[in-house]
Amino acid sequence: MTVTTLIKGGTVVSATGSTTADVLVDGETIAAVLAPGALPDLQPETTIDATGKYVIPGGIDAHTHMEMPFGGTNASDTFETGTRAAAWGGTTTIVDFVVQAHGQRVQDQVALWHDKAGGNCAVDYAFHQIIGEVNAESLKAMDELIGEGITSFKLFMAYPGVFLSSDGQIVQAMQAAAGNGGLIMMHAENGSAIDVLVQQALERGETAPYHHGVTRPWQTEQEATHRAIMLADMTGAPLYVVHVSAKQALARIAEARDAGQNVFGETCPQYLYLSLEEQLGARSEQWGDFEGAKWVCSTPLRSRAEGHQDELWKYLRTGDVTTVSTDHCPFCMKDQKELGTSSFAKIPNGIGSVEHRMDLLFQGVKDGRISKERWVDVCCTTPARMFGLYGKKGVIAPGADADVVVYDPNGHTSISVDTHHMNMDYSAWEGWEIDGHVDTVLSRGSVIVDGSGYVGTKSHGRFVKRDLSQNLI
């Protein structure tokens, strides 16, 4: 057997169990997973000692927005900076959203995203498609994209006049997905109701970031989630509700799943840990009550007093939260979030976390909230299955891409703007201390992060064509 790299003596953690094993890598793929020392005569070019460490499949962040045009500016991470930061954090595949806004052609936008990402990514990447204008041409493009490896389509019930689709348009797109095997991803917030609350708040002079959260109450999320579930049921489309933050929305998803419907929920680290009161309501010497702008995202951070965070962890444990992605959409405070100093409604929406997802969720293991196997499941394996990457990605098994992370459960990571690698002038996680550490990262067999830091190259990452989702998981 030819072997280029031997990852020796670690605990291989999968979604279903853990075992001490050697992982043999040949070129870009995993050649074998064997009992430790089973092949004593092996002469690999490189040996990585993983004794006392976890060996896990590379993370898959199924929700990122590199360079996304939004709120009058562009998300501050390019594909180059964002995927490098992902690599630092043990994420070896991202699935980014191609944006079709009103008046744009889907296929033009796909070409643009290929241009932006091609040759610039540290890790492998795939695309979802945002359908911002459902019309005859974009419906046709949905069929075409399946063959191009873009098999999931995000629709918006929020942002009237920007991305919002009417219920009728949603039905049309869902019918298309039901017919072509694609997956509908839904931003489920009642945008028209929210716009009224926002206008009324601004008229009362409530302009600070805190009011971003107050004007997007949980009812607007639960209502939209319910509507999306009903429309999906009616049309037969599988439905994946993105960035769920309200416990009531998740209860609705859980109910639909219990009834046998093909409905999935995604949440993000910010909704598991952060809150309306502590973050959106924060003040600082530098920014005053505008400090909360750092955490303006939609759906919004929710009240800890209402208990959303603990409920989300519960649903994560029980399986009704299917995946944890970041919704990485970073904006700097300077010149970007600052666009909203006079009105929270003008703050570009988004938080950057692509570098920290594996660590933040591992803290959930350390805190006894989920098992290490569930950590791997929601961060690596199920995203692969959900988005048509499984087999190649999301698993340590012969034939899979050698996307592997050696994770030290006894290591330590301090998060700060001074040390992170995302292109942001603040950290949404400043001062967080993680009881774990990403030691080594391999992407398709190449070591891209080791003890000395990032050692990859800008053009290593390749576009991955996705199969249809295994949406009966």
Ligand SMILES: NC(=O)NCCC(=O)O
């Ligand atoms: N979530 C957010 O605030 N920004 C990114 C765009 C989206 O996912 O809706």
Ligand SMILES: [Zn+2]
């Ligand atoms: Zn969204």
Ligand SMILES: [Zn+2]
């Ligand atoms: Zn998003």
